[in-house]
Amino acid sequence: MAARKKKAWQDKLYDSLKKDLGITQFSYVPDAGHRILIDRSLSDPSVHSIPLSTEEEGVAMAAGAWLGGERSAVLVQSSGVGNCVNFFSLNVNARIPLLMLVSMRGDFGEANPWQVPMGQAVQPVCEASGLKVLRCDYEHEVLATVQAAGQMAFRSLQPMAVLFTQKLLGAKYFA
Template sequence: METATRPPTWPLDIYEVFKKAGIRQVAYVPDAGHSLLIKACHADKAMRAVCLTTEEEGVAMLAGAWLGGERGALLMQSSGAGNCINMLGMINECRFPLLMILTMRGHWGEFNPWQVPMSQATVPALSAIGVTVQTVDQPDEAGETVAAAARLAFSTGRAVAVLISQRVIGSKAFGK
């Protein structure tokens, strides 16, 4: 007999880390892997969840937030990393702290071939523009990895991206 699928708990672990780290602005381009976290941030009156049209908007927005004294986090799918590169140059030059959480596509058990190239380029592209990359391969690592990334970003004034493996999220099932 199959057990009913329970919603994963790692997105709420990340949300708890956001609360503890004093995250006030959460900018995102939606991804299915982030949907629970996005919902939790929208429901929180102490947070402003802002939907973007493209990921680089969030990079600029959170630079503005930091200038105004607020901390933020940027959520996206790995395909959005490529959209951010030039704007991340500004983050690098000004040493703005930036916490990015990326859910991976095109990786573990991917079905859609068009997702693969940007997936393969995500780590080298982010590294090339000066973003520190950390990965989450197991659901129970998500909270502590994001907490460590937040400390690194906000205490040292740097951009840090946490990549959440497709293995954690589960491959997208087509035709279901």
């Protein structure tokens, strides 16, 4: 009997985003940390997969999706969160849900000094901008954490950021 390949946590997350949270739109800036989610959304004809030229476009896309009766997940890397600060006021003040999944750089084991300042600033910047922030350090936390963030976003109309830390994703090393 052939051994079954374990399903990656990212695949389980994609399935849960669609089935449990009703996500029909994925907007993203290309990023290795979100590669599986991006690839799955691109190959899935039942969702809209929208590449962004800059991260703040995703915040506006999420608002537009909500106003059009859809639910969106925004996939960004931590280095782009600073680009979104001005746009967060749309979701905060208008009480429009935002589910932003952030692949972190500049934290646990970061080898690139240019990533550290923004990586350290992501959570306080998001919180100061009115977003609620949840963190995932380990695979076993991902589904429940994203599910909770989605419930808070779409039922309580809270803008949410879920940080996928480098403990979860692994630090990138460059020679």
